[in-house]
Amino acid sequence: MIAVHFDTWVYRLFLIWYICGIILLSFQLIPPALEWSNSVFLILAGLLGMLYFIRSYGTGRGMLLSLYIFLFTMTAEGFGVAYGVFFGDYFYNSDFGMMVQGVPITIGFAWLMVTATTHVLAKRILIFINRSHMLGAGGLSGQLLQRQSARLFLLKSLQKGRCLMKKAAKQPAFEWMFHQYNRAILKKHFHRISFRFHPPAVPAPAVFFVNHSSWWDPLIIHYANRELLLHDSFAMMDETGLSSYPFFQKLGAFSVYKKKSKEVLLSLRYASSLLDNDKSIWLFPQGEEKHAERRPLEFMGGLAYLAKKHPEVLFIPVSVYYSFIHEQKPQVFLEIGRSCQKKDFQTLNRHKITSQFEKILTEQLDQLRSAVIHEELSRFSLLVKGNTPLSEGYRNSFLK
Template identity: 45%
Template sequence: MIKAKKMPLFENAFELYLNPLIRRSFANVFGRDIVQPPSQPVLFIANHSSWWDGLLFFFLNRSVWRHDVHMMMDEKGLKRYGFFRYLGAFSINRSKPKDILASLQYAEQLLLSGKTVILFPQGEEFHQEIRPLGFSTGIAYLMEHCPDVPAIPVSFYYSFRHERKPEVWVQQGKPFYYAEIAGEARKEKTASIEQAITEQLDQLKSQVVSENTAAFRKFTGRRK
């Protein structure tokens, strides 16, 4: 596996590049309940439908959360975009069971050392309307081995509305712990997590469809 190689100077420089890029690419970035977690570390869990997801995590972390974040990323993608290593990305190769375990153990050590980890349990990018989301059991494994670390669900939804450019809507959910997850076996707990994330994503979609902008904070875009 490919380990992260964070470089604070690179993070600072990348922020100067990323913020204007996001403002040029999206008409608006809306966020709901985007607040700094009360503790560190945390495990962020999110649906994965766009290449932008990881960059938006970085943007929100630099804007609000300000954690020492690391992100699990598909090995092919990390090899293609190697600079993500300097932002805290590390790889997983889902075609090799030993590599999967190595990546999960690396994530576990990051959490136990006080680092925050971002995980996309779908493993790959899928259209945001795909159901079921199809989570892998790695999320349950990681929470089982780090039961004192809270997991925080984050949902992304991309949409076109009244602007030439797309909008992205982000919802941050309430933290939960391993002991609160329904089920006994790892598959059962994974299913429970997936159901909760699906419900949050569908609720976010309903807010987007109803254009309930009043419930969201604008991170970019024109302010009225």
């Protein structure tokens, strides 16, 4: 038998390696000299998987099972790399260490951990199923009905007597950490993020209204605000979206429940109170994601409400447009426009103010779209430069 302290040593080393890897990857701090660390991580993971099988089935059977998994998965990966079967066309680069027939041996170790983890989950599921059968069909159904009734009662109570709006709960330390993480994922997924900034500066408070065509929009405007505008900003976010991504509350997001006019009014009053305290607000007046080419943009009325309440505040149109231009990864173009003239909407009713704001952003977005299509990009500045894409590696290889 393998000594228990060896298991503990491998497990602790794996945890240390894992935590260090998360920190280095999150902040893009891995130097070229540490590229071999991927291999060590996968080998440690595989050793843990092997030790699990040894503890579960004994030394002999556990070693044989681990060897079988290793050889079988390496063979399957070899066929996959050579003929594109099982997993489609793919290949491995040299970052994962020594290879056998185009497959790094560390991949066999990775499959050991995957198989061991799946084995643990399967055992837990089987235990749960067996316990459910022991309860009996009638008892189980009764429990499920009770739980469902409790959920319905809670939901009705919330809808009748309580506010569904979630206020922002900003945490500066979390916001700083998220900004570092956000920079890393933007660099990973986009070739370049460029911006065009018309006013030299925007004093706070201000209301920024943005077209909404992508899941990436909140991340991009959060990054732009931190890098360019430096406002203490808050953002209105649909209640469903904020429930799915609650961490946005720590970044300044507050919810709006669009199905009830009273809840919408509560969210707008909360936004108004933030403006009174010199905080800036970001709004997606379309209310939901819509295709960038869709016209009309179809604004909701919240923007006009704030314009009537705060005629002294600047209202800034912001356009975001995504496009592929000669590169493997997409590019993002951000335009921060000139503030809307108060004379344009001061004497109008809310419906006409909404139409006016929609017209302003539509024209700005169309101009941005035209500039990108015709590659008139000389007036754009760099906000984020992405990591080197795979296509550039191919290009350099072929040029050599």
